[in-house]
Amino acid sequence: MTEPVRTSHRLQLPRDTDPAEVLTMILNVRPTAREDEDGAIEIGDDVRLVPDRTPRGAGRWTLETPRVREDPVPEGMVDSHGYGRAFPEGLPFGVERESLDLAWALARRMYGAVVTDDHVRLEPHPYHVRDLTVTSPHALAPESLAQLLAPLEPEAELDRAPEEISRTGYGLTAPLPGGDVIEVRVGRSARPVALSALEWLGDAVDYQLVHVTADPEEDAIETPDAPTAERWQEAYRRIGVIAGLIAESVGGYVLDLDGLLVDPADLA
Template sequence: MSPLPTLPHPDGSGAAQQYQARHLLGLPADVLVDEVETLALSRFAGARWDVAPEGTEPLVPPARTAGAGEPGVLRTSRHTVLTGPYAATGAGLPPGTTLVFDVVCPRERGDVPYPGGGDRDGVGRAFPGGLPVREEERVVAFLVAAARRLGGSVRTDVGNPAAPGVVLTPDPGVAVDMTLYSDVWLDPNAALALVARLHPRTRLATEGKSYGGPPKGIAELPLYPGEKMDPALRRAIHAAADDVDIKALTTGAVLDGYGLLLDLGMDGLVAVEVGGEEALPLLLRGLPWTADGAVSYRVRWEPHDLVESQREQPSFEHQVARKRAAQVVAQVARTLYDAVGGEIADEADFLVDPEDL
């Protein structure tokens, strides 16, 4: 392949700075350019190469293929394009960065970050004057998620003299949760048996408390102070409500969802939430087995300290617990996949190869 072209120098003087934002996505040498297209298709329905880089095999037929030394142009929407890859020289990205995509999107900023709010990716630090909203928010969220997945970094607001860019290197360990999508429904007891083999402290989360009916005398009390409903009518309404409750409690219901809980002790909980799902990741929509939706098996970690989990630099103890919990989440997702098949997605709706778990 031809040497990568040089990244264009940022121009911070034009009026376009008022309306357009420029960010950089830096990636290591072992990343294939085709992976960037796949991730873009996972988040943007209309993503496509206007100009496909040399040596790539696009999933969506491109308008044309780039010539020698010419960068590709990946469009994610009418207003946003990723151009590249470029060489990393002069990009201001961390050592180890080899490929760079130059990202231009609408400049759309909202409120300043909330002081003390959760900011595990450092986005508030990168945009202290106003967080991205609408299109730019979607683009920045994608760039951060792609950098996390591919081991890269993001440099924000390149060429903007009023707001010097910040480099974000998302921690891959932050993304713990996974979701398995399948066309197979596991009975609660079958799912419990599978997961309990991995972790003996697993239980069904469908148990509830028996309903003892409404409090005694409630039919004689007014709904609010001064309420003047006829006492006979009030009693009749309560009696009708009781009939509905009794029918619901004595009539069999079709189970459309359930959960499992894995007690990890000092590391928190892992919850498995099972139910029907119609809002599928983009790459799964339109497949024969997802035409009517799918069954989702959401495997989520619930740490003891939610505030700590949203810090950009959490404590060492939290990181250790997170690593151990991530291993459990991956094992559960893989075990369920072996039983029901389907596809596994991470927190960003990027598909995961089960062999990598």
């Protein structure tokens, strides 16, 4: 039987990054991951994240994964992760794509970068992902949520009259400069993996906070220009303040779009 082809990519994090924090974040989305006696993290699906133990290797990890590729990105198409640029001969697929996505998310959250097996550097912008979700055991009535957010977002509006809405399945929209908006979408929880041990998760409610840009193609930008980066940062700041207020008011946990937990203290 032919052995599967393997490859490795590098995850470069700040030198002072605590390895325990890396493992904690991975456990948010891969709860069966474990650290072996040498400090390597066994992620699953024959994927490992191995720390560099050399004197100059602080913060550097090697992502060992099966190599699985598909067709390249169509000419002229861009993607936010930079995979089309990094893998012109064929995009990572399956296990390799999932492991790269995880490394990219870790780099985004920890201000790092991914260097591919062909030595292409992918450096996620820290505000590439602005959306947050508050998963809570408590559902606010539409008018209660509107009243809660009014001091922060006085121009926010419910998508329907309160008497026409149940406690889940409604939304609220707040305008941002330049035609962007923040949408607050309230519905039954998607049951994030990071919270799977909670007894109340089956009845939980998600308050999704989504940055909707005026230009839908903006989400595919790999490296934003300065004005775009400023808008992204401001949108994330306002989303973060809303998320923190909801979590403080009704209880629950804040997660980002990659399923990683976010400390509300970091959103103030």
